[in-house]
Amino acid sequence: MSVLVLALSLSAAFCLGTGFVLQQNAAQRAPLSDFLSFRLLLDLMRMPRWLGGLALMVVGMGLSAVALTHGEISLVEPLVATNLLFALAESRRQTRQSVGRQGWAGLALLAGGVTAFIVAGRPRGGDAVTDPLRHWLIIGLTVGLALLLTTCAKKSRLIIGPVLLGLAAGLLYGVQDALTRVSGQRFAAGGWSEFVIGWQPYAVLVLGVTGLVLVQSAFETAPLRMSLPALTAAQPLAGILCGVGFLGDRLRTDTGALAWEAWGLAAIVCGIVLLGLHPAMPRGLGEPRRERDLQPR
Numbered sequence: 001m002s003v004l005v006l007a008l009s010l011s012a013a014f015c016l017g018t019g020f021v022l023q024q025n026a027a028q029r030a031p032l033s034d035f036l037s038f039r040l041l042l043d044l045m046r047m048p049r050w051l052g053g054l055a056l057m058v059v060g061m062g063l064s065a066v067a068l069t070h071g072e073i074s075l076v077e078p079l080v081a082t083n084l085l086f087a088l089a090e091s092r093r094q095t096r097q098s099v100g101r102q103g104w105a106g107l108a109l110l111a112g113g114v115t116a117f118i119v120a121g122r123p124r125g126g127d128a129v130t131d132p133l134r135h136w137l138i139i140g141l142t143v144g145l146a147l148l149l150t151t152c153a154k155k156s157r158l159i160i161g162p163v164l165l166g167l168a169a170g171l172l173y174g175v176q177d178a179l180t181r182v183s184g185q186r187f188a189a190g191g192w193s194e195f196v197i198g199w200q201p202y203a204v205l206v207l208g209v210t211g212l213v214l215v216q217s218a219f220e221t222a223p224l225r226m227s228l229p230a231l232t233a234a235q236p237l238a239g240i241l242c243g244v245g246f247l248g249d250r251l252r253t254d255t256g257a258l259a260w261e262a263w264g265l266a267a268i269v270c271g272i273v274l275l276g277l278h279p280a281m282p283r284g285l286g287e288p289r290r291e292r293d294l295q296p297r
Contacts, residue, residue: 005071008063009079015060017086020215020228021094022053027219036154036217038209044216061208064177069184073177073243074123074251077236078114081268084232084275085110091224091278106274113267120260126248128182138245139175142238143207146171150214162222166230169214173231174238176207178247229276233269 026047027040034040044050060083067076085107092098129135146168153164179200187195195201218227243249251261 002071005067005075006079008067008070009076010082012060012063012067013080013083014086015056015063016080017083017088018090019053019056019060020083020219021087021090021224022049022056023216024053024219024224024228026050026053027216030216030220032220034217035221036150036213038213040213040216040220041209065180065184068177068181069188072123072125072249073181073247074121074240074249075118077174077177077239077243078117078264078268081232081236081272082110082114084228084272087224087228088275088278100279102274103278106271106278108271109267109274110271113264113269113271115264116260116267117264120257120264121251122257123243124250126250128248129246135246138242139178142171142175142241162218162226163230165214165218166227167234169211169218170231170234171238172207172211172214173235174240175242176204176211177235177239178242179204179207181247225276225278229272232276233272236268237265 023044026044026049029047030040030043034043044054064076064080067080088103088106149164149168149171153161153168156164183195183198183200183204186198186200215227215231218231240249244251251257
């Protein structure tokens with residue numbers, strides 16, 4: 001594994017984890033009438049804390065994009081998923097909660113899962129699939145699932161809506177990461193002239209803004225612990241699917257390697273859930289949000 005990719009990925013994870021906590025602290029004060037509306041971003045832009053969190057998120061995504069130009073998405077995504085560790089550290093600093101058994105268990109599972117997946121799978125680059133049908137099929141299914149989850153979130157709202165929105169945003173961010181890598185490859189191959197004529201950079205922008213609306217809507221309606229674990233778990237899974245599906249990433253496929261890779265992914269998800277549900281994670285507003293508060297005034 002490249003030291004540069006490791007450093008970039010972990011730096012991105014730090015920026016993203018800290019940024020998510022700052023964004024949720026601000027988003028919980030936004031009007032609920034802006035739920036799943038682009039107006040929400042306009043309201044949040046008036047809050048310095050949210051702008052600081054957004055700046056960290058943008059820096060994190062930029063570092064992740066640079067890492068994707070030097071390493072496979074199947075390698076970068078599990079490393080960036082450790083952003084939850086930094087989110088927990090920032091939350092713990094604010095709440096003064098101890099790590100406890102749950103925190104250490106989540107830490108061990110997440111770190112062990114990332115290590116097992118990378119060591120067993122040995123992600124490496126290969127020839128990207130040129131068949132556009134494969135690209136559109138995988139992207140379409142992933143984005144379609146995100147849209148379905150968002151539709152269900154509108155109906156359930158405060159019950160499991162934030163979890164569904166976190167899953168949907170994670171899926172979109174996973175596809176965004178894959179298209180970011182493709183955009184970087186186009187730029188490296190032909191410079192700006194090749195970069196601007198492709199549809200991928202514009203899709204990256206659309207996916208990023210849409211994902212941001214979904215994330216902030218989840219943050220404003222429920223504690224961070226309900227949405228961030230789902231977001232953090234879905235993003236690497238979607239990214240790895242795209243990486244192996246059409247970007248040419250290769251993983252070891254012998255029986256032993258597949259078993260360890262499956263265990264690694266399962267451990268990553270379990271660790272994310274344990275850390276996301278840790279008492280140190282912000283609980284949000286003192287009073288629970290109510291369904292009638294979502295109605296426009």
